[in-house]
Amino acid sequence: MTDIKEVGSLIFFIDDNLYSVPAAGTVYFIAENKKVLIDTGPATSLEAVLNGIRQTGFKPEEIDYIIITHIHLDHSGGVGTMLQHMPRAKVIAHHKAIKHLIDPSRLVNSAIEAQGREFVSGNGEVLPVPEPRLIPVNDGETLDLGNGQVLTFMSCPGHAPHELCIIESRNRGIFVGDAVGHYINGTDMMVPVTPPPSFDLEQYIATLERLKGLDADKIYFAHSGTSPQVQEKLDLAVRKLRDRDNIIAQAAAENNLEQAAERVIKHVSNELVWLREHLRPVYDYWTGVDIPMSAAEHVRYYKKKHGL
Ligand SMILES: [Zn+2]
Numbered sequence: 001m002t003d004i005k006e007v008g009s010l011i012f013f014i015d016d017n018l019y020s021v022p023a024a025g026t027v028y029f030i031a032e033n034k035k036v037l038i039d040t041g042p043a044t045s046l047e048a049v050l051n052g053i054r055q056t057g058f059k060p061e062e063i064d065y066i067i068i069t070h071i072h073l074d075h076s077g078g079v080g081t082m083l084q085h086m087p088r089a090k091v092i093a094h095h096k097a098i099k100h101l102i103d104p105s106r107l108v109n110s111a112i113e114a115q116g117r118e119f120v121s122g123n124g125e126v127l128p129v130p131e132p133r134l135i136p137v138n139d140g141e142t143l144d145l146g147n148g149q150v151l152t153f154m155s156c157p158g159h160a161p162h163e164l165c166i167i168e169s170r171n172r173g174i175f176v177g178d179a180v181g182h183y184i185n186g187t188d189m190m191v192p193v194t195p196p197p198s199f200d201l202e203q204y205i206a207t208l209e210r211l212k213g214l215d216a217d218k219i220y221f222a223h224s225g226t227s228p229q230v231q232e233k234l235d236l237a238v239r240k241l242r243d244r245d246n247i248i249a250q251a252a253a254e255n256n257l258e259q260a261a262e263r264v265i266k267h268v269s270n271e272l273v274w275l276r277e278h279l280r281p282v283y284d285y286w287t288g289v290d291i292p293m294s295a296a297e298h299v300r301y302y303k304k305k306h307g308l
Pocket residue numbers: 072074075178222223
């Protein structure tokens with residue numbers, strides 16, 4: 001059984017059992033007149049997602065649109081495989097993401113560079129998306145799902161240049177992908193993730209400020225779950241990013257920049273005591289891959305920005 005919950009009117013959380021870790025990754029299913037899947041997870045999440053949709057009482061064949069929040073493999077790696085089970089589905093993505101969905105080879109190589117071949121193999125096969133099934137979108141475009149539910153797309157760079165947030169009108173919620181951070185449902189565990197190759201701190205913070213301006217009622221995180229404390233979570237993400245930047249600046253001031261990544265990793269890991277004690281597999285996933293990768297990339301960004 002897949003873990004599913006209705007988290008907004010006609011909006012279902014589906015735990016995609018990301019990398020066989022429960023509570024690590026979420027895709028969302030919107031069951032309006034037009035049916036939408038937000039993210040697919042990697043190909044290794046296929047069964048969990050298909051079962052999750054069936055458990056809501058609908059069929060995967062009914063999906064009209066798959067919307068990709070961004071093309072990192074844990075979100076979109078399975079889209080080509082998923083399409084084989086959704087014969088009428090079109091794939092909507094940020095216009096900057098389209099070429100990587102048509103030809104995922106550069107994306108896969110960049111993931112191997114960042115995360116190592118063994119970790120990346122956990123995504124399973126990354127199939128291309130046939131071009132006629134793709135719909136590029138830009139900031140401000142909308143998609144009417146019928147019965148008053150309208151989605152608005154928002155370009156949200158920072159975590160990645162091709163990150164798309166989706167605002168839904170029925171519950172005044174925002175699907176944020178990884179634009180805010182990794183979160184654990186019902187806790188104050190929240191960690192912004194700043195992966196290579198294109199993390200940009202100032203853009204990330206500008207995106208968070210812009211999301212705050214929407215005054216939304218709900219955030220749907222891709223990792224993992226939903227929170228009604230929208231402004232609080234957005235403020236927390238800004239503060240955590242600034243804290244890390246200050247740690248790196250401090251190391252630079254001490255002429256110790258080579259220790260900066262290690263200090264950031266320690267700082268972030270210290271925030272995760274609850275996670276280590278209660279959700280060890282998620283803690284291991286975050287601290288094993290995401291946090292070291294984020295720290296190294298933040299230091300790279302800092303050096304580049306300050307010409308070091
Ligand atoms: Zn992710």
